[in-house]
Amino acid sequence: MTADGEQHPTTNEAGAGLVVEHITHRFPLPGAGLFGRHPGFRTVLDDLSLTVPPGSLTAIVGPSGCGKSTLLKVLAGLLIPASGRAEVNGTPLIGRPGGVAYHPQQDALLPWLTTLDNATLGAEIAGQSRAEARTRARALLDRFGLAGTERAWPDELSGGMRQRVSLLRSSLMPQPALLLDEPFGALDALTRRQLQFWLLDITAAERRPTLLVTHDIEEALLLADRVIVLSPVPAGIVHIEDRPDAELRREQREHGADHPAAQRILAALGPGSGT
């Protein structure tokens, strides 16, 4: 499928930010083996298009198993979609891993590396010097609540700490876009709040387009400039909630004024999908 003009959400200035156009992805059905007469496929992503401008954060919410993680894997170059196009600042992403900083759902720490070495892994593989990456990682250890664990092995850390090391690793990666798959899931409320504000800060400061997959509607309302609601499989966009700027969102949250937006998102998610 070729991508011509008509884009779903908005058209930004040409090539800037993360642009996803008409992505359709299918998984082969189990049982369609060597001599399978019927090539069975299940469509997971159905003609998805979205744009994340620089310095903004788009959150994706949707029922469990609707293909949110699949979309991130496609953008990370790990899955080749049946059709569609994606690029960040004009650089194509499909089938070309290494173009975005991808944060998988699992913390995926290498058991044979210490906290510091795990944190700098992505930056090192992207070609940065280890010394420079270490300096940047050390500067962030406090903010991530990881001070004193530089030389700890992953199995010596709690689940929440592991997730923070993983998040630190993703944020140190130099790629021009950030894709986060439920990065705050295992965190306690306090650390979660802290790191949510940190994410708001770096999105504004680094100007990287950021795509966040989350289960948490409140989190989406606080962090995202735009919330995209996906339907159950095959996932398509059923609702787009545009949000005010970060300052106003914080205020709204404090006064509970984001209730109507939450209602609209819940309605779009449909009955029985209160994930």
Place this chain on the structure above:
Amino acid sequence: MRVLLGQILPAVAAVLGLIVLWGLLVRLPGVPDYLLPAPERVWAVGWADRDLIGRHLWATVRIAVSGFVLGSVLGILVAIALTLWRPLRAATEPILIASQAIPPVIFAPILIAAMGFGAWPKILVVTLGAFFPVAISAGIAMREADRTLVDLLTSMGARRLTVLRRVRLPGAVPGIVGGAKISASYVVFSAIIAEWMGSSVGLGVYLQRSQASYRMDQLFAAVGVIAVLGVLLFWASALIGDLVLARNRAIAAGRST
């Protein structure tokens, strides 16, 4: 020293029990001395012959250990090559398996005929037996590396060689150690077969001469030495393996659950 109490003592007790049983068995009427010599006689003969046995033992140890080290390194290299290049694996795996179906008894004389009576043909026989368990278990461990970690590195833009170096190889250390332990239990056997087939020195030669002259006491003494050597080599490789594992931290995966 819990290892000493927990593992070595029971083993020594079991062996002593077997020797006592053997000593009682030979005292039964109708068991001819030239077929089953008494343990104390075997000990006496072995002790009297200790210089000669020691010389042969040293030759065997050298061949077994060299073959083991060479085979393990070769096994890891083969596993890496087959992991990096799938067509190579499809093409060569049947050949590798076939190489294990050929008994060293057939293989050794050919190598010895080609390379002479030096140590190398025998080391090669041992290597051939030792590389296979390492290659297979290392290969499986590298191919079945944690999918999440492989995907992560791939998404970072890592090349195949980088994924191998940073994920597959460190993750395969337990598999490599496991394969090396199996190899270690084979190497003495292969070394003795190789010596038996044609050599001037080594426990295999000593065994062959003892058998040819019906010296069952000497034969048993050598068998005892071989058994102890096999166990010691296995323990040594297990110990080195544990040290590598501890260093590699792969052991941590088991501890965290």
